[in-house]
Amino acid sequence: MKSVKPKKNLGQHFLTDLSIARRIADTVDAHPDIPVLEIGPGMGVLTQYLVEKPREVKAVEIDSESVAYLYERFPRLHENILGEDFLRMDLATVFDSKQFVLTGNYPYDISSQIFFKMLDNKELIPCCTGMIQREVALRIASQPGNKAYGILSVLIQAWYDVEYLFTVDEDVFNPPPKVKSAVIRMMRNNVTDLGCDEQLFKRVVKTVFNQRRKMLRVSLRQIFSGTKPSNVFYEQDIMTKRPEQLSIPQFVELTNMVAEQFAFFEKKNIER
Template sequence: MESAVKPKKALGQHFLIDESVAERIASTIDPWKGIPVLEVGPGMGVLTKYLLAKGHDVKVAEIDGESIEYLRYNFPELNGRILDADFLKIDLSALYPDGKNFGVIGNYPYNISSQIFFHVLDYKDQVTVCSGMLQREVAERLAAPEGTKARGILSVLLQAWYDVKYLFTVDENVFNPPPKVKSGVIIMTRNDVTSLGCDERLFKTIVKTSFGQRRKTLRNSLRGLFPAGVPLPDSPLLALRPEQLSVAQFIELTQLVSSAG
């Protein structure tokens, strides 16, 4: 067996060493055995072996050369299925052509976890399920409902298209090396929404602008999106702060801004 991979700080690697946690994470996508699965950052394959054992059609994306060599040596069944590539730069629609649905899973590097979920969102029409582990604070943010302080840009953008659930917390001591924070496992399943019923680009702009000045009321943070010199609409939504709004209210706000223009 090829020797264990040394964790690399620059890549944000914290290898999970608790088999029971690995199996529990892999089990999150058990109901979706009919679709292929892309694992992000498999490292030494602690999740991969359970995904393969469960019969999933697995591909893995890894940028660490040492990890790739380890996987090739220890998982011959991954022959032709290891992508030596940065997940954030992969054209997922080319990897799964003809609009084929697929799932994404991983023990995501803390330093790029938000970017990973933005990338998943770009392929929302194909990514049926996405689960995995990331920094607890970020995991809680993705699942945060309206009215909570943890709610942020990704909370709203993801929840517009996915049902997001925080599943469980993972302690620091099950990793090598142990991170300085706890981890959280989430699952996102695609909802039935096919259209938001508003200008989606403007919707994103409004969400990002709102949370960019989250201490301000929406009347103040969004003033620049309304035509100059035109009085702002008399809407109770504008008296709120962004974390107080549901996805439906952000859609209503987008329609309000559109009609004012």
């Protein structure tokens, strides 16, 4: 069976350490009763341990050479090897609208996009595990007050409990990446409603972190695009903080404050 050559344009770094592959596969056992979708199986180093588990496994792979290899190596998975782009998939169709665990050795250059798609489908994905660049893993797991705390930290932790499980060195990959990797697990928390407009919450978080060194009273001006909030809005204590100082409940509070200003502008426009 001919090996697959890692492709730089797809960000492929094939894991070669089988003990680490087994450890990653075992992270899905935190949610044992639902199917698993693996992203980017490559040559199946993780897949071989996932298929040992008593549940349905599907794998999505964009690289046609890897798909052909997986067909040959895992003939019984033939119908469950999906030669598609995960970022373009309708995830509700994968397991007929049933929930599933998401896992994989994620391509570094699209890991953030993968997790944003996870958030868009959070009701389908109660558990997400896998390996990513260590820097991104630290960002996702970071708490307020740390430099790593940012957009991913807030948006993911609003809906998931995050565990940083272990670090993986560069020398267990072919080819070795230039950075360390890490394995994380994200489990859906009990939040069903943030207590604010979810789309506005995302917008507020992204806006203020795009100017993370500035106080909120400065960075928030972008969100109002020409309109001017009341002086009282900017005089509140929270406005002297920088985004990395805010907890998720404080971001919810801030979002509701912004929503009140939008409602005030709308009312004024109606009265004119």
